[in-house]
Amino acid sequence: MTTKIQRTQRRVGALSKQRIVEAAIEILDADGESALTFRALAARLATGSGAIYWHVADKHELFAAATDHLIARVTSKAARGAEPRQAIRALAVGVFDAIDAHPWVGGQLSRDPWQYAVLRILEGVGEHIQALGVPEHAQFNAATALLSFILGLAGQYAAGARLFARATDRTAFLGAVAAQWAQLDPAQHPFVRQVAKQLPGHDDREQFLAGIDLILVGIETVR
Amino acid sequence: MTTKIQRTQRRVGALSKQRIVEAAIEILDADGESALTFRALAARLATGSGAIYWHVADKHELFAAATDHLIARVTSKAARGAEPRQAIRALAVGVFDAIDAHPWVGGQLSRDPWQYAVLRILEGVGEHIQALGVPEHAQFNAATALLSFILGLAGQYAAGARLFARATDRTAFLGAVAAQWAQLDPAQHPFVRQVAKQLPGHDDREQFLAGIDLILVGIETVR
DNA sequence: ACCTGAACACCGTTCAAGT
């Protein structure tokens, strides 16, 4: 009877890669990148840390699987048959929102650009680039330009979240950075001092989309 | 006398932040990001690992200082008074070459976009954006678009170098990735399969500059 | 086949003790 009560604390089903990945995502969402350790994961799954290695090769694969789980949702939801320009914007916003909701995804995307999740994004971007009528010889450069921009922002966003764990601190964080920028030597950093004013109030998503649009204009002009 | 011989093995001058950063760069260049530990650094400087902390706050500051040391050379060398479009290209190529010569710089730039080295790049890009005649309200978005693209590529480049430590393996690495891409499901990944052919033979620097040019065209068109 | 958890080989960082 008392053993029955203890049972409640133990995992019900068998371990699987999917259950491990889901638990990893829960830890990452709750406490950030640094909280995901094999010990913490094993504790949450009520198992030994070695058991995880039966289902997942190493931490790299674990991170990649967690990222792919969320990015796959974005790329598969992408509107088929939509106007290519809008489709690219929608895909980009989808990735942005995934990073916004799970900042560690941004860190993982920029840290390992050769993982499958990034390939999904490149494929989505590329297909719409083709639909845009960009000649074949220019498609690779056009798609990777968009991809690099997305990965660059992903890294920036994740770094911000890493510095201030709570999402509510984002404004305060940007305010502190802006204050630092405003104190820089005017002779050496005129531009950064000027944009410091816009930093705390700016909308990340708007700025992201503005960048996507700039690149799209470039692609369409060159085409 | 025998003690005199032992003296040869010991450091000659006093420790300083500059000497520590130089030693760190040597380790990073020789054996990559993972080789830089406080123990390895202390051994190279013939001191205790704790001594380093007297001059450097932590590993984060050490990495940032090493990166800034190399990026400062690029941004200060930037041609003053040149045509803004060419100046931006020159600055971007300078950053690319620094990453190409020291792939760990790419990793560090993308990992911590709030470090001073990144601010240097943003300042350089921004000043040329101003010179380009972009209206003030559009300057911030234009400069960060270029910056995000640069940081995105920095991360990609560093990840490639991390996977294959020897620079000579780069072609082989890209060939292996291309072979993987070619085996993907044609129905799901038509675009990636198509560009796989261009991957092993493509010139990283050309592709980088093509991306910069696309964004510049976008900026000039919107202006 | 799958799980357990101690053990191994590392880390970054601290700090009492030296000079």
Next chain:
DNA sequence: ACCTGAACACCGTTCAAGT
């Protein structure tokens, strides 16, 4: 003021032993 190096509190990963 600056340096030493053992000690601390962690890691990811392995592996003999269990079921």
